[in-house]
Each structure stands twice: as C-alpha cells, then as structure tokens.
Amino acid sequence: MSSSEGAPSARVAETVAAIRARMAPGASAPKVGLVLGSGLGAFADSLESLVKVPYADLPHLPASKVIGHSGKLCFGKAQGVDVVCMQGRIHLYEGHPIASVVHGVRTLARLGVGCVLLTNAAGGLDPTWSAGDLMLVSDHLNLMGTTPLLGPNDDALGPRFPDMSHAYDPQLREELRAVAKGAKIELREGIYAGLLGPSYETPAEVRMLRGLGAHAVGMSTVPEVIALRHMRVKVGALSCITNLAAGIGKGELNHKEVEETARARRDELLTLLGGWVVRAAKVAS
Numbered sequence: 001m002s003s004s005e006g007a008p009s010a011r012v013a014e015t016v017a018a019i020r021a022r023m024a025p026g027a028s029a030p031k032v033g034l035v036l037g038s039g040l041g042a043f044a045d046s047l048e049s050l051v052k053v054p055y056a057d058l059p060h061l062p063a064s065k066v067i068g069h070s071g072k073l074c075f076g077k078a079q080g081v082d083v084v085c086m087q088g089r090i091h092l093y094e095g096h097p098i099a100s101v102v103h104g105v106r107t108l109a110r111l112g113v114g115c116v117l118l119t120n121a122a123g124g125l126d127p128t129w130s131a132g133d134l135m136l137v138s139d140h141l142n143l144m145g146t147t148p149l150l151g152p153n154d155d156a157l158g159p160r161f162p163d164m165s166h167a168y169d170p171q172l173r174e175e176l177r178a179v180a181k182g183a184k185i186e187l188r189e190g191i192y193a194g195l196l197g198p199s200y201e202t203p204a205e206v207r208m209l210r211g212l213g214a215h216a217v218g219m220s221t222v223p224e225v226i227a228l229r230h231m232r233v234k235v236g237a238l239s240c241i242t243n244l245a246a247g248i249g250k251g252e253l254n255h256k257e258v259e260e261t262a263r264a265r266r267d268e269l270l271t272l273l274g275g276w277v278v279r280a281a282k283v284a285s
C-alpha cells in the first residue's frame, strides 16, 4: 500500500505493528516522545539501552533528505525514563504529503507516550536576541497555508475541530523554565511562526512576522503540534535560534550556519532536554 492510501489511523496502526514486531517481548512502553531537529540528534545517541529503527525499515515513514536529519526512531532510557525519539523529521517543503510529515508523531502518540517534546532550529525575529539563544515556544502562528487535518476528519484520531487554546502545555513549559533556572541556562520564550520554506524569508516577510507578534520563524513543528493536539497529546517545544532572521542579522543565511550554531549549543540543549524529559514523564502520567 502506498503512503497516501487508507485512513491515517490505519496507516499509523501498521507502523506501530511493525515497530512492536521488532521490539523485544516485554520491552517497556515509552512515556515521553521527542522530535529532534536540525543538528540535535545527539540526544538520542546518549540514551541507555538504545535501540534504533531506521524509518526506511518501517511502513509509511519516508526518510528525510535534509542534511542533519538522520531518519531513525530511537528507543531507550534517559535518566530512567523510557523515551522514543524521532532522530530527524521530514519537512513539508521536501514535497511529501502533509499526512506523511506528521505520520511519525502520530506513531509516537499511538505507541502510548503521554507527551511529546519537539526541538527545532529557528531564525530569531527580535534584534536584541543572538544566534545561539534558546527559546521555549509559548504558541505558534500557522503560516504554512495548510494543515494535517485538511480533508475528511479521521475520527479515530481526534475531533473535527480540535481546541488549540493551550497548544503548548502550560505545565510542560513551567517544567522547562525550572530546568533552565536550575542549570543556569538562559531561556527566551516566544511565539514560533511556521512557514513552508525552503527559501529563507525576505526582509519584508521578516518585518511582517515581527508585526504579527512572532519571535522566531522556522519551517517545521507546526504540523506536528496540530496533529498531536488533535490526538490530545501534550506538547512542548524548544527552538534553537540558529541565526537572526533575514534583514536583522548581517550577511546571508545558509543551512551550514544553522547546523553549526545548533551544534555549538549542543551541551546546553542536551542538559535542557535531559532535565525536561524527567519532569515531563511526571506531567504525562
């Protein structure tokens, strides 16, 4: 069956069945899901009892072609908490149907996680911020021109008109603030504008986004968050501000710079994610 056939919930059930067939009998169920963005895949490699399943071995999960996104589902323990990580995500701009873009997070939800923490790389829209700043996402603007809920509603996943009042779970946000404070890591907080990409924004678009109240701009996360909230899964998201957006920072933007900045903040990101996972497991249960 091709990835565009059948109800999304039926395709997710096939992926979950394929995962369960590969896991050791009696393997503990993951409590927290993570989506690791550009250059942030190192978190998965630090897990104890790590089991990696390439997306290519699973039905309906296309592998990303973007450098820095490796395309594996990683099961393991982070400080005693059972987690499952998407090491690499696919983006809408790669040309996949939006149902494929969110298939991974729907699979995490059906594996039974109580919450999903997403990370991404983003351009900063506030001129007082710097490349390398870390931002807790408080809300988003969906400027992608589409939604994973387009078309007939799959009632097995969630309601036709899901509520988005608390898309980024207030308790999970509080927990990350506490982790950052304890680790003395400065944490920005703001609104993430999701655009289709893959071209970076023009300076005029950046001015528009600032006028709309956004603090960061990126090309991911929003479809996944909508799909997860549809399924009533709690969500938290953390952006690495890898550059100041076009017209604010000096010079041209490129993906290499995005990757390098994310890598330079790797230790802080690992600290934040590690602490967040432990606290999120309590929020999720």
Ligand code: HPA
Pocket (backbone or CB within 6 Å): 121, 122, 123, 124, 200, 201, 217, 218, 219, 242, 243, 244, 245, 246, 253, 258
């Ligand atoms: N714009 C959009 N997406 C991004 C950026 C940006 O400046 N930086 C990293 N991802």
